[in-house]
Amino acid sequence: MTPIRIILADDHSLIREGFKAILGQSDRFVIVAEPQNGVELVEFALSTKPDVILTDLSMPRMNGFEAMDEIRKADRDVKFVILTMHEEREYILRAIKAGASGYLLKNTERIELEHAIITVHEGGKYFSPSINNILAEAVLRPDGGEVGELTAREKEVLELVANGHSTKQIADMLKISIRTVESHRINMLKKMKVNNSAELIRKALELKLL
Missing domain, CATH: 3.40.50.2300 (Response regulator)
Incomplete structure (x- = not known):
């Protein structure tokens, strides 16, 4: 063969x-x-x-x-x-x-x-x-069903964003780079179909992710 x-x-x-x-x-x-x-x-x-x-x-x-x-x-x-x-x-x-x-x-x-x-x-x-x-x-769920799509790390970042921490603070707390935090933010905005952090937090609350 x-x-x-x-x-x-x-x-x-x-x-x-x-x-x-x-x-x-x-x-x-x-x-x-x-x-x-x-x-x-x-x-x-x-x-x-x-x-x-x-x-x-x-x-x-x-x-x-x-x-x-x-x-x-x-x-x-x-x-x-x-x-x-x-x-x-x-x-x-x-x-x-x-x-x-x-x-x-x-x-x-x-x-x-x-x-x-x-x-x-x-x-x-x-x-x-x-x-x-x-x-x-x-x-x-062809619409992309937001619930469950965030990775474990993205959920960590989301919670810190919701608590008012800056990108640099989040990077320091999670021991990752600022660029990585920004990447997670961008990915979350896309996944949740929102345009900014305020909308992201509001959507996360609606979906009981926070």
């Missing part, structure tokens, strides 16, 4: 080595390239013509979404399985829209990873159970 040729893209060497070791336990798979960023992913995808691309979404130089777009312009038949820590609804739906046939979290077990790759290679789709739940919610 001809091995499934795989590109494994991730900017963390330990992650790549870990999954390479997992897949190396079976003769069904062969890793043909290990790009460390989105630009390398595009280059290797076009030069090696893999059967399946395993890729993270958050990578330097070019993120996974952008890399997928570039690759699919040249090869519409390439199969993508997302392997990431992002389990937010917007990431999942955007990945599927970009052409992903599979979506797994990085804590996946070896059997599930192998099954996902084989399923996608054979023309199917595979999403881990937790991802399937989010997809089902997206179908049942």
Whole structure:
């Protein structure tokens, strides 16, 4: 049986080595390239013509979404399985829209990873159970149903915003950067479909998030 040729893209060497070791336990798979960023992913995808691309979404130089777009312009038949820590609804739906046939979290077990790759290679789709739940919610609540969409960190930031703390104070209290706090604020405004902090707090109160 001809091995499934795989590109494994991730900017963390330990992650790549870990999954390479997992897949190396079976003769069904062969890793043909290990790009460390989105630009390398595009280059290797076009030069090696893999059967399946395993890729993270958050990578330097070019993120996974952008890399997928570039690759699919040249090869519409390439199969993508997302392997990431992002389990937010917007990431999942955007990945599927970009052409992903599979979506797994990085804590996946070896059997599930192998099954996902084989399923996608054979023309199917595979999403881990937790991802399937989010997809089902997206179908049942296409308006984006705000409740439950905020991450644990975003909820922490929301509570501190509601208590009147500044961006710098929140950054100091949570031991994260100011830029990260601002990013969380922007994400919350988008998710809650509001335009400013006052509206955000009011909406959060209505939804009993505070």
